[in-house]
Structures are given as structure tokens and as C-alpha cells.
Amino acid sequence: MFYLSNKKHIKEFLSYCKTKCFNSLLINKNDYLLKENATWKSNLYHLYKKRDINPFVELIKASLFIFKRKYLRNKVLSDTNRKTFNSYEHNSLLYSDSVYKEILLCMKVLHYKEEEVDRDLNNLHDHFNTIKSGIDPYMLCENKIKNIDEYIYNIIKTDYNNIDEFITYIYLYQGKKFRVILSILLKNILSYVDNNISSKNNFKFRNIQRNSSKLIGSSKNSLSKKKLAIINSPINNVSKKKIVENQNKIIAASEIIHMGSLLHDDVIDESTKRRGALALHKKYGNKISILSGDFLLARASSVFAGTGSPKICRRFAYVVESLIKGEFLQTNLKYRNIEDALKTYFIKTFHKTASLFSHLFACIAILSFKNEKITELCFNLGLHIGMAFQLYDDYLDYKVDSNTKTPILNDLKNNIKTAPLLFSYNYNPEIILSLINKRSLTDSDINNILFYINKTNSMKKNELCSLLHIKKASDILSSLISYCRTTRNVEIANSEKNEINQSREALINLVLNILSRNTK
Incomplete structure (x- = not known):
């Protein structure tokens, strides 16, 4: 009865009992409590005839079980909906x-006066002239650009000649x-x-780090400093x-x-x-x-x-x-x-x-x-x-x-x-x-x-x-x-x-x- 120790559940449960357990003989075509398990209903009748149990107590127990099951099912659905809502909420919060x-x-630029525009333009041009260098980004990344090009081609190529004709043109x-x-x-x-x-980062390769830490704990003494440095990375x-x-x-x-x-x-x-x-x-x-x-x-x-x-x-x-x-x-x-x-x-x-x-x-x-x-x-x-x-x-x-x-x-x-x-x-x-x-x-x-x-x-x-x-x-x-x-x-x-x-x-x-x- 630990579940009923929470006061907010007692009123709901008593209301449930009132409608279910005090109903005349609980024989109702809409009453799934007895209807869903015909064997249980039959056993209850025979036990009652033998006076081995109190049907009212058993019905209370069954009602509590059904009520709790309904509560948990609704809670799961509620949590699922909440998670779904949070997902949509996350989308909008992005x-x-x-x-x-x-x-x-x-x-703010819309309402700038001409002198304000000229002043800011001059200041920004002066600033960028001081930080600009002679490094050519294209030359610096030349080999890596070719590498990305290979990835692009390998991703879009197909085994169908007619599609490849269009894809080559798109390239x-x-x-x-x-x-x-x-x-x-x-x-x-x-x-x-x-x-x-971050602990929230659930990317699959994070397991490598976790496995590495286990390895350190089990065989720390047998590893060289160089190996430890690699694993600790x-x-x-x-x-x-x-x-x-x-x-x-x-x-x-x-x-x-x-x-x-x-x-x-x-x-x-x-x-x-x-x-x-x-x-x-x-x-x-x-x-x-x-x-x-x-x-x-x-x-x-x-x-x-x-x-x-x-x-x-x-x-x-x-x-x-x-x-x-x-x-x-x-x-x-x-x-x-x-x-x-x-x-x-x-x-x-x-x-x-x-x-x-x-x-x-x-x-x-x-x-x-x-x-x-x-x-x-x-x-x-x-x-x-x-x-x-x-x-x-x-x-x-x-x-x-x-x-x-x-x-x-x-x-x-x-x-x-x-x-x-x-x-x-x-x-x-x-x-x-x-x-x-x-x-x-x-x-x-x-x-x-x-x-x-x-x-x-x-x-x-x-x-x-x-x-x-x-x-x-x-x-x-x-x-x-x-x-x-x-x-x-x-x-x-x-x-x-x-x-x-x-x-x-x-x-x-x-x-x-x-x-x-x-x-x-």
C-alpha cells in the first residue's frame, strides 16, 4: 500500500473504488476489470462459495492493481508526450x-546618417587592413580541398549511366x-x-575514452609512460x-x-x-x-x-x-x-x-x-x-x-x-x-x-x-x-x-x- 501513501492518489483511488467495487455485483458489459479475465471471475465465484476469501477484499486489491496500471500507463504516455514536446520545443529554441x-x-544601419555610415566604413576598413596578412588560404588548403573533392565525387557517383551523365554535369x-x-x-x-x-555528448566514439579508462585501471603498472600518455588522451x-x-x-x-x-x-x-x-x-x-x-x-x-x-x-x-x-x-x-x-x-x-x-x-x-x-x-x-x-x-x-x-x-x-x-x-x-x-x-x-x-x-x-x-x-x-x-x-x-x-x-x-x- 506504499503507493497510496501519497495523499494525492487516495482521493482518485476511492473514487475509482466507488464506481467499480460498489457497483452492483460489478457485472457490467463495460467493466473490463472482471470482463478482461473470465478465468479470474470464475475462480472468484468458486472461492466465494467455499468461503476461502472475501470477494470484497479481492476486488479492492484487483482495483488497486488496475488503477495503478492505468496510472503508470498514463504517466508513460505523458512522459513520452512531454519528451516529444521538448523535442519540438528544442527545435524552436535552436x-x-x-x-x-x-x-x-x-x-540599426537603416537609420544611420551619412556621416555615421562613412565613419564606420572607414574605421572597419582600417581595422581589416591591419589584420590582413599575405597567407593564401587556397594554397594552404590545396591538398585538403582535393581530398574533399574526392569525397564529393564518391558520394554522388552511381552505377546508372543515365544518372551519371547528369551528375557529371552537376559536378x-x-x-x-x-x-x-x-x-x-x-x-x-x-x-x-x-x-x-560534456557528459551529454552521446556520440558513439566517446566509448573509446571510456574503454581506455578501464584499461588503465586494470593494467596501469604494466604500461609504459608513452602508452599511458596515448590512452589518457x-x-x-x-x-x-x-x-x-x-x-x-x-x-x-x-x-x-x-x-x-x-x-x-x-x-x-x-x-x-x-x-x-x-x-x-x-x-x-x-x-x-x-x-x-x-x-x-x-x-x-x-x-x-x-x-x-x-x-x-x-x-x-x-x-x-x-x-x-x-x-x-x-x-x-x-x-x-x-x-x-x-x-x-x-x-x-x-x-x-x-x-x-x-x-x-x-x-x-x-x-x-x-x-x-x-x-x-x-x-x-x-x-x-x-x-x-x-x-x-x-x-x-x-x-x-x-x-x-x-x-x-x-x-x-x-x-x-x-x-x-x-x-x-x-x-x-x-x-x-x-x-x-x-x-x-x-x-x-x-x-x-x-x-x-x-x-x-x-x-x-x-x-x-x-x-x-x-x-x-x-x-x-x-x-x-x-x-x-x-x-x-x-x-x-x-x-x-x-x-x-x-x-x-x-x-x-x-x-x-x-x-x-x-x-x-
Whole structure:
């Protein structure tokens, strides 16, 4: 009767007894207590006839058993639902207020005066000129880039010749490996970050460390100092090899997701070319392009599942979800004011571009057994680099081409309104807002937009936003570097410090190269 010692259960149980046990003979077609076990009911009758037991007491006992079973079943269901809810809650908390604060970093720029914009631009350019070095990130990572390329090809190749024809063509869609090189450099830096493994980290290779500790306890005296040093390492050589392999695989798979999304984008935007080549849907048709994009997504998903980490799978599911959300946010929406339009633009930019950077960087940290603090820093590093990249990409759409002497305006022709148009609102807020809310733009509208942009400091504000995100990324990188640790051996430590500094400088240079691009 220990169960009934909890007062809150007594009232429920007595109520249950009242309805069940004091019911006339408990003979009711809906009474599962006796109905569910005919043998028990028969035995109870015969025992009662022999006066061996008190039926009322037995019914009380049975009622308590049934009541408790119902309670436990409901509790399990409740706990399961709570866990499910917590899972959904976790999904929504992933994009918490702090994340949106990072995404909306440049909202304040909207109301900057011209002198404020010029001052901040000059200060940021001066700052970046002082930290930029001569290290070429492409040369530094050349061999590792080729390694990732091999992973990409091996993941997407098939035994079907007709599919391979499309896949080989898709393989040409790869750009300058910007995200790949960033990931390689971040991976190098994380290998030196002090590794405080969280107890919540359930990645399967953590068992290696647990098994190593058991081995030490059983045969500590028989091991040499050198062997003990290897075993005592939080991540031994075997697991390091597997970690690096998984990191390379998800870097490759993230590029495959990007390639697949481009195939879908080209169909949606009716693009004729992709990086100088004829778009796949123009060469083979929309059906082939869409199916090829789906195929790439499926292949990438199998890679994420192969890591054995649910966190990795979940994060890249968010990436795919983000790409779709971004596409919806890019459609014609109506805005009451310019602030809402700009806020939606920044959130759309995160979903369509920065999300892949941020989750990839976070996953590289997760596979390195880094704690939540380091993982969050990596996520935000990717967020700000991705935002800076896309903001400058939108800037280039309005920048006058040196050959044609005219801007590209691909986005505007597809009725996609980006930062340069939004930041020109000072010229005439009502007119600009009406243009933003227009479902389709005429040639006259486009000419007017170019006029408004040229009459304001809109392009400067757009550039400033890119620089502010780069500055934030630079600060986060400095925080990551501060967690780096080297060995006690002076000679080895100097070599490790040199490698850390090279990776840091190369990463900064690569991010700053965003601003030196002349084409999208």
C-alpha cells in the first residue's frame, strides 16, 4: 500500500473504488476489470462459495492493481508526450532570441546618417587592413580541398549511366570552394581547442575514452609512460582518424546539399546559366533538374546518418527546412513599413545562405567533441560569415559591371528585393515601400529604383552591413583561438602555435576576400 501513501492518489483511488467495487455485483458489459479475465471471475465465484476469501477484499486489491496500471500507463504516455514536446520545443529554441539578435545585427544601419555610415566604413576598413596578412588560404588548403573533392565525387557517383551523365554535369556547378576552405581551416583550429567533453555528448566514439579508462585501471603498472600518455588522451589516434573522416564527409555532403538547392533554384528562377555554363534544366529539362536535386539531397542525408550522431542529422534537417523557408520568404509579401521588410530580408538571408554555414560549422565542432559553448561560437561564426557573403552578393547585383557598364540586376528582374533597394527608403519612404510591395516590376520601375539608389547612400549601407558581420565573425574567431592549447614540449608547441596562427590568418583573409569579389 506504499503507493497510496501519497495523499494525492487516495482521493482518485476511492473514487475509482466507488464506481467499480460498489457497483452492483460489478457485472457490467463495460467493466473490463472482471470482463478482461473470465478465468479470474470464475475462480472468484468458486472461492466465494467455499468461503476461502472475501470477494470484497479481492476486488479492492484487483482495483488497486488496475488503477495503478492505468496510472503508470498514463504517466508513460505523458512522459513520452512531454519528451516529444521538448523535442519540438528544442527545435524552436535552436533559433532563439539570441540567434535572431545576431541575424538582425544590422537593423540599426537603416537609420544611420551619412556621416555615421562613412565613419564606420572607414574605421572597419582600417581595422581589416591591419589584420590582413599575405597567407593564401587556397594554397594552404590545396591538398585538403582535393581530398574533399574526392569525397564529393564518391558520394554522388552511381552505377546508372543515365544518372551519371547528369551528375557529371552537376559536378561542374562547384564554385571557388569558399565554404569548403573555411571548414578545413576551422577544423584545423578546433583540433587545438581545449576539449571539455560534456557528459551529454552521446556520440558513439566517446566509448573509446571510456574503454581506455578501464584499461588503465586494470593494467596501469604494466604500461609504459608513452602508452599511458596515448590512452589518457581524451581522443586517441584511432578516434581522431574517424573524427577527421566524418568531418570531411559532412563538409562534402554540405556542398552536395548546396549543389542540389542550386538545381531547384534555377528551375524556380528560370535561370539560363549557372557559373558560366548552361543551367541543367535548360539542357535536360525541369524534371531532370528537380529529380537530380532530390537525388543529391538523398545522398547527402545518408552521409549525415552515417556519422552515427542524431545531432548531425537534426541540424542538417534544419538546413533543408531553412532553404525552403527562405524561398517562401522571398516570395511577394506585403509590408506595412520598411522595418518589417528589412527584418524579413535579413531572416530570409539567414535561411537561404547563412544557415548552411552555421550548422556545418556547429557540426564540425560536435564531431570534434566540443562543448556547447564552443559549438555555439562555431554556429555564430558561420552565421556571420554567411550573412556577410550574401549581403555582398546582393550588393554585386547592383554594382556596375566594368565591361557592360551596367548593373546585373538579376534579383530585381526576378522581383527579388534586396538590401540596396531597402536601404534607399530615405529618398521617399512611401514610394520605396510601394515598390517593395509590388508583385511585378516594370522597366520603368527598375529605372526608378536605380535612380533612388544612386541618390542615396544605399550601397554604402549595404557594404557596411557586410563589414559589420565580418567584424563580428573576426571577434568570434578570436574567442575560439583563446581556447586553443598546445603541448608542453617547447619545440612542438611552437610548431602548433604556428599552425594555429596560419589557419586563423588564412580564415580571416578568406572572409575578407568576400569584399574583393567582382562577380556573383
